Ligand SMILES: Nc1ncnc2c1ncn2[C@@H]1O[C@H](COP(=O)(O)OP(=O)(O)O)[C@@H](O)[C@H]1O
Ligand SMILES: Nc1ccn([C@@H]2O[C@H](COP(=O)(O)OP(=O)(O)O)[C@@H](O)[C@H]2O)c(=O)n1
């Protein structure tokens with residue numbers, strides 16, 4: 361049970377009780393799909409940075425236009441915006457175990473989150489998938505997303521290679537990355553995911 365208290369700066373500096381798993385992988389690698397499965401089996405709260413940013417656009421926030429433009433271009437929104445949304449969602453959830461999906465996506469995201477929250481991830485789940493497969497999946501995702509078109513997809517692949525892979529390498533050097541072959545079927549991937557999360561099953565509701 362987490363007592364999700366904030367300190368005076370509105371951050372989690374004094375609270376070490378949160379369990380955070382970063383869920384990373386290229387666009388279309390299956391992060392959201394597998395997080396939904398993990399939530400059901402292991403009692404985590406799923407926070408997708410992309411979903412939070414899209415909700416912020418819909419809410420009519422003053423940052424909405426900026427966020428929308430960045431997403432259309434496949435660019436990474438400044439950390440302060442995304443981290444604020446993540447912190448709010450963590451506090452509102454009342455939970456103490458989180459899957460943070462699609463974050464940190466670059467070095468700025470990573471360093472700022474660590475600085476502001478003082479939270480170190482338990483581990484990083486990395487969904488490894490070929491660009492050919494991810495492209496197919498994104499082009500048939502059919503969620504009406506402004507960034508699921510071939511032009512933006514190519515830009516997102518470039519951002520993933522140039523900015524997000526270095527974050528995965530950073531955690532790999534710390535021995536924190538669990539890499540999953542995400543090119544298989546949803547059920548097969550979840551079998552591998554389950555094996556990684558089994559130490560957490562005793563804590564599930
Ligand atoms: N293992 C899989 N095999 C085939 N299609 C998948 C698989 N995992 C997810 N998908 C589909 O691919 C698309 C992208 O998955 P999603 O979970 O949204 O990925 P991400 O969050 O990494 O972008 C969705 O339409 C989803 O239903
Ligand atoms: N940490 C993050 C995560 C997403 N985003 C933005 O949101 C877009 C969609 O992210 P997403 O995680 O929903 O995308 P998928 O990898 O799930 O396809 C990204 O391409 C970025 O423009 C961001 O700026 N910063």
Ligand SMILES: [Mg+2]
Nearest residue numbers: 391392408410
């Ligand atoms: Mg997603």
